[in-house]
Amino acid sequence: MSDASSSSSTGSPRTVSDVMTHTVVAVGREAPFKEIVELLRQWKVSALPVLAGEGRVIGVVSEADLLPKEEFRDADDRVAGRDGDPAERIKAGGLTAGELMSSPAVTVHPDATLGEAARIMARRRVKRLPVVDAIGLLQGVVSRSDLLKVFLRPDDELADEIRRTVLTHLPITTAVTVGVAEGVVTLGGSLPDRGLVPVLARAVRAVEGVVDVRLDLVHR
Incomplete structure (x- = not known):
């Protein structure tokens, strides 16, 4: 994965485009569960954008979306169906990115300020944001660590x-x-x-x- 673009010598990074990672691993709607787990491990990330068509972001599949399969492995269906979160139960049975992903995706535009990106992450409790253009096509990803690069x-x-x-x-x-x-x-x-x-x-x-x-x- 490539490093984020460095700021110019004339000023500090002001927008997401200054710090985001441009080369991003993503998956399609039909990507299987095991492939998603392997990509998360291989790329050392906690979430992957899910793409459709020419690269439009339709969702994000994260470690949190995959964990219900382990969480409900030994659960009694009658008890879990009554007391468990129905959405989590559905994800526990998911086999593909389309079934597992959180949708619509929480995204940010390249011209958003770093403060705006940080507020979205905090409010939505996510660690990474797909960066999309005006029509929703993937441009990159910005993470918490990317936002902290300005302090270096x-x-x-x-x-x-x-x-x-x-x-x-x-x-x-x-x-x-x-x-x-x-x-x-x-x-x-x-x-x-x-x-x-x-x-x-x-x-x-x-x-x-x-x-x-x-x-x-x-x-x-």
Whole structure:
């Protein structure tokens, strides 16, 4: 599987397309249970997009979709049918991706921000999102680990971006210093107006890869 595209030197990754994995393993609706398990193991992923036609994403089959087959292996059909989740019981009898998948798939577009992708993952409790274009064709996959790649940016790169994209737009460029250590930004120097403090801190936190912001500022 290929690595996600790297960000350009002119700015930090802002959208899913900057960090997503472009080469993706996927399966068709008729893929058998055992093949799905083998692909998950071989590619070291927790879920696979299920495709139809020319590559339209119709669902996702995950480890969670496969586990009911083991969960209900020894269950008494009468008891499980009364007390168990009917959808889980159906999946326990599934043999193909089409029978096992969760559908419709939870997806994201390439131009979505990293924050939007993170919120979708948290809200829908998924670890990976198929990335689709406007008509639902698979473009790649973005995972939790992909979203975390922004925190691997070098400290000097973060400091340079903050100076270029934040300080140059505020009336404080000559009075504020920027230091970055392990992604934590320390702003020093002086400000002409106390009201600029929250504005500056918010703008710095918005830079992709910033772990935290510490303020060591005085007011003239």
